[in-house]
Amino acid sequence: MHTQFTGWDDTIAALATPPGVGAIGVIRISGKAALAIADNIFPAKKISLQPSHTLHVGLLKHNETVLDEAVVAVFKEPRSYTGEDVIEISCHGSNYILQQVLQAITSNGARLAKPGEFTQRAFLNGKLDLAQAEAVADLIASNTEASKRAALGSMRGGFSGALKAVREQLLKFAALIELELDFSQEDVEFADRSALYAVVNEAALAVHKLISSFQLGNVIKNGVSVAIIGKPNAGKSTLLNALLNENRAIVSDIPGTTRDTIEEVLNIDGILFRLIDTAGIRKHTSDIIETAGIERSIEKMKQADLVLYIFDVQDDADEIETRVQEMKAQSLNYILVANKIDRLNDAEGRRIFGHYDKIIFISAKDGLHTETLKERMTDAVLHGKIQTESSIVTNARHYHALKEVATSLEDIRLGMNNNLASDLLALDIRRCLHYLGEITGQVTNEDMLDYIFSKFCIGK
Ligand code: GDP
Known part of the structure; x- marks a missing residue:
């Protein structure tokens, strides 16, 4: 059935480790000619005669030129990742060596693999079904x-x-x-x-x-976009720094996100929270005019999966009520963050704002209750669902x-x-x-x- 797919009969090769210098670079070969190619470039032993799942140390050669001393791993079909004969060569991680070895392999009849082609072959050979193959990525x-x-x-x-x-x-x-x-x-x-x-x-x-x-x-795979909204001086950048200091996530690239709008990522209990438009929080320059600031905030709120609305506990209660009504009207997922509780006592804050159910009283400056805020953030997106071992569609x-x-x-x-x-x-x-x-x-x-x-x- 699978012979309908083009390029299926070719033997493919690729560097499996990231490009650049490393201690070791691994090159993979898969296909009918993999063992023969290994025989040609590894003259020390006949690799094709070795049992499957064995390792062999020796020199790699192309014509008479020594390319490297390397370890060759043999996986014979069907007991390999792709289901075909597979050779994995661990070379010294020099870019030059790896390119030379790849060249030797291709001049012996393999072609360079396309992205995902090893896994595609694993799928076509019934090693994995499609959903499993996608999970590899x-x-x-x-x-x-x-x-x-x-x-x-x-x-x-x-x-x-x-x-x-x-x-x-x-x-x-x-x-x-x-x-x-x-x-x-x-x-x-x-x-x-x-x-x-x-x-x-x-x-x-x-x-x-x-x-x-x-x-x-989706939350697990793509993270949650969060907007920190509030008037100037409410404590947005103080809160941002408090959260980042403890939970800044190391991320290389998140699919579907643009670098200019999303700048900081938090990892809270294994969930990535992407803080949108943090540049707007950091520079206090352009948004001095209140109305412009509010328009920008509304735009940010609409983009976000979760809004942290932060205000000073000493702010006017009516104004907060107006903001809450706006957020409710737009069915936003929000948490009210009553900040600077160190200035007022907690009880006093609760007396004024305690009737809100999605509220938390913190001091961003002193890091008071910021842990609870993080718990609330995860609750707000998981809705109390605990991640069990059961299957999750991502x-x-x-x-x-x-x-x-x-x-x-x-x-x-x-x-x-x-x-x-x-x-x-x-x-x-x-x-x-x-x-x-x-x-x-x-x-x-x-x-x-x-x-x-x-x-x-x-x-x-
Ligand atoms: P932003 O304009 O919303 O980003 O507000 P900032 O984070 O720059 O904070 C404005 C001012 O409030 C700064 O002087 C902060 O030190 C102060 N501030 C922030 N959080 C707290 C807090 O929890 N308690 C107190 N007393 N001051 C705070």
């Missing part, structure tokens, strides 16, 4: 404990397993119902309708659970396909309630199977795969 991109855990769970098949079970059961029913069509004159029912109904109900439950996990999955492609699955399950259910003709019922089941298959990769086309794998790094 997520795992590489993960930068918090939570995103790592979700990706690792999916890569190991947690998410796919649940869908496969649903798919298999529905396949059985589709086949039985289609068989009935062959006997349509005789009015037989091979497929037990009440059993099908139960399967559909159970599947719908599982699918809805996965769909609703996406909100959490991938937008899976989410959209799952919604189609849910719709078709509902159509099956409605059809059965209305005694829909078997041929139409079978169509609904097939549609459901189609979308399930899109997630795990039983239903694919070359363009879709190219698109998915093009987002991987080279060498994976």
